[in-house]
Amino acid sequence: MRWLIFACLNVIRNRRRSLLTVMIAAIAMAAILVGSGFALFTYHSLAQKAARDDGNLIITNPHFFVKIAEHPLQYGLDHFDGLRSKLLQDNDVRAVLPRIHFSGLVSNGDKTSTFIGLGVEPDEFRVKGPFLDLLAGKVLNGKQGKDGLPEVVMAKGLARSMNVKPGDGITLLSTTTDGALNAIDFVVRGVYSTGVPALDNRQLYVNLDTAQSLLATKKISTLSVYLFDIGKTAEKLTRYQKLLPRLLVTPWWKHAFYYHSVRSLYNRIFGLLGIILVLLVFFSISNTMSMTVTERTREIGTMSAMGASRSEIIRNFVFESAFIGGVGSILGALIAALMNWGLLQLDFQMPPPPGSSQSYPLLIEFSVPLAVAVGLTLTLVCILAALNAAHRGCRMSVTDALSHV
Amino acid sequence: MLRFDHLCKSYRTGPTEVHALRGVSGSIPAGASVALCGPSGSGKTTLLNICGLLDPSYTGELYLNDRKVPTDARARTRMRRDRIGFIFQCYNLIPVMTAFENVEYPLLMLGLSKAERYKRVAEMIDGVGLAKHACLRPDQLSGGQQQRVAIARALVKQPKLVIADEPTANLDTATAHQVIDLMRDLGREVGSTFLIATHDPRMTGRCDRVCTLHDGLLAEDQDALENESTVCGPKEAVCAG
Numbered sequence A: 001m002r003w004l005i006f007a008c009l010n011v012i013r014n015r016r017r018s019l020l021t022v023m024i025a026a027i028a029m030a031a032i033l034v035g036s037g038f039a040l041f042t043y044h045s046l047a048q049k050a051a052r053d054d055g056n057l058i059i060t061n062p063h064f065f066v067k068i069a070e071h072p073l074q075y076g077l078d079h080f081d082g083l084r085s086k087l088l089q090d091n092d093v094r095a096v097l098p099r100i101h102f103s104g105l106v107s108n109g110d111k112t113s114t115f116i117g118l119g120v121e122p123d124e125f126r127v128k129g130p131f132l133d134l135l136a137g138k139v140l141n142g143k144q145g146k147d148g149l150p151e152v153v154m155a156k157g158l159a160r161s162m163n164v165k166p167g168d169g170i171t172l173l174s175t176t177t178d179g180a181l182n183a184i185d186f187v188v189r190g191v192y193s194t195g196v197p198a199l200d201n202r203q204l205y206v207n208l209d210t211a212q213s214l215l216a217t218k219k220i221s222t223l224s225v226y227l228f229d230i231g232k233t234a235e236k237l238t239r240y241q242k243l244l245p246r247l248l249v250t251p252w253w254k255h256a257f258y259y260h261s262v263r264s265l266y267n268r269i270f271g272l273l274g275i276i277l278v279l280l281v282f283f284s285i286s287n288t289m290s291m292t293v294t295e296r297t298r299e300i301g302t303m304s305a306m307g308a309s310r311s312e313i314i315r316n317f318v319f320e321s322a323f324i325g326g327v328g329s330i331l332g333a334l335i336a337a338l339m340n341w342g343l344l345q346l347d348f349q350m351p352p353p354p355g356s357s358q359s360y361p362l363l364i365e366f367s368v369p370l371a372v373a374v375g376l377t378l379t380l381v382c383i384l385a386a387l388n389a390a391h392r393g394c395r396m397s398v399t400d401a402l403s404h405v
Numbered sequence B: 001m002l003r004f005d006h007l008c009k010s011y012r013t014g015p016t017e018v019h020a021l022r023g024v025s026g027s028i029p030a031g032a033s034v035a036l037c038g039p040s041g042s043g044k045t046t047l048l049n050i051c052g053l054l055d056p057s058y059t060g061e062l063y064l065n066d067r068k069v070p071t072d073a074r075a076r077t078r079m080r081r082d083r084i085g086f087i088f089q090c091y092n093l094i095p096v097m098t099a100f101e102n103v104e105y106p107l108l109m110l111g112l113s114k115a116e117r118y119k120r121v122a123e124m125i126d127g128v129g130l131a132k133h134a135c136l137r138p139d140q141l142s143g144g145q146q147q148r149v150a151i152a153r154a155l156v157k158q159p160k161l162v163i164a165d166e167p168t169a170n171l172d173t174a175t176a177h178q179v180i181d182l183m184r185d186l187g188r189e190v191g192s193t194f195l196i197a198t199h200d201p202r203m204t205g206r207c208d209r210v211c212t213l214h215d216g217l218l219a220e221d222q223d224a225l226e227n228e229s230t231v232c233g234p235k236e237a238v239c240a241g
């Protein structure tokens, strides 16, 4: 304790220089926390988005993702109603949504194009919230449209190339499960944007039962389980794998390619940034400490004349440096927390990330364990710098140190 | 107590070599105080540094308590900590410590109990007449007061040997007198052996013995050298080597 007090007093002795060094450590700490806080926020929102798109867990036929089907829904699920009601008994489960993935041709009579279709229940739009940016018309409600025709909502690029708007008619063609060709007339109910240009040119949504009649089947492709808490995904995964040995249960992260690529990109960017900042702190504290050591050469000489061991002398400088690093880290954490709060108040919008056309709010997450870890790292770096500087300072002979001016 | 034989030491700065000590011999009985006089540059500091185990690079023999001093750096540090006190010309107090803490520091290194430390430090501070200033830091004390703290710091561990390099050079006459008297009185109480470099006549008058250094040789040695002038050559050769 007494040596900590002496260390503080020594730090205060050269106020300007110490303050400068503390500020450098604080700014580095704040920059690392803000950068990684932004990355964390992005990871979490992408994870939420991925889990919202396809469900926390996807239940499929074991061959669904690996084998190429010879005809539609060859590897689909049959008789899913029993399974669905069983899963819904769990209080953690928010919804269980069946889905059909299919493809075919879409025609307006003059022009034909390929499409990627999704057959969904109307609950899809309620459970997933506003996941589509509706540009015109409405989303599906499970009922038939005018003239008793089934309804479709189309992505904006596809709607433009088909030259349709809500209320217009369109024909979808697809192969049935037994290989025949089938066509059904639809009414366009809405036009939307996904935010992903590649999808906007191809995608459409129809009601699950119309998709089934187009493909002439009672099967579905996947059963998506939505949980109230994304944190429980791993726990449910193991439960379901035991419960459903004949089916494949896939968690959201297995298919969240975008999430993973953003994550590895950001990890690299912010990791590099972090390393640069830590190096910066190392060099600036090294500089401060070697100046301090040089200034106090005579003091070092006096102490070792009186019989202080080298490690006792070095320890004093280590305490000083750790003090600077610790104060800087705490200050930096406060700055980051303040920025976190400020951004919440201000509501900045970030430009769309690559491959997307939607902007999103700039927020940063303040993670206490991360702040502690970064603070400890910075303090450790300060200690290393002090060890280095003090070691060099102690190499001088006692007599030279004593006659140092 | 302290005995040295044919101490030689030379400094090399660039091409020139300075023979700071050229074969100095002598002995100091326990409890005695010896003033080392001589003009500036005569080698006083050099001799004191060797006798205080601060400087390991010399030729010749040095005995402390009839035992040859160790060459191992750790053992020398331990010996300085346990047996030798230092008083410097520029006081060299630790700036962040109060007068009390400065005096306590050597005892802390010896690992004494808190109660024992407090008793000894209080006595010592009282002895140098600074009881009222115990809580002040060096920059709040005058030069004379700082040197008195330094004396207390050197003597508090009751060292066998006290090395003082021009302890009064930075002080005015009145203060110097006080400091000299303090050193002598407290030194006698503790029973330490004193080796004091000085060219202060006030100081030399109060010491048991006065030796004079001249160009790296003690006056006695110089007489001996003049008598047996043949020895001079080899002696200098030893120093150079």
Ligand SMILES: Nc1ncnc2c1ncn2[C@@H]1O[C@H](COP(=O)(O)OP(=O)(O)O)[C@@H](O)[C@H]1O
Pocket (backbone or CB within 6 Å): B011, B012, B013, B018, B019, B020, B038, B039, B040, B041, B042, B043, B044, B045, B046, B047
């Ligand atoms: N570190 C050093 N490097 C080179 N020469 C030195 C050094 N220290 C002392 N000397 C030389 O050694 C001689 C003796 O010096 P010193 O012992 O300091 O004398 P004093 O203390 O009597 O004034 C002087 O000529 C001085 O120039």
Ligand SMILES: [Mg+2]
Pocket (backbone or CB within 6 Å): B044, B045, B046, B165
């Ligand atoms: Mg000198």
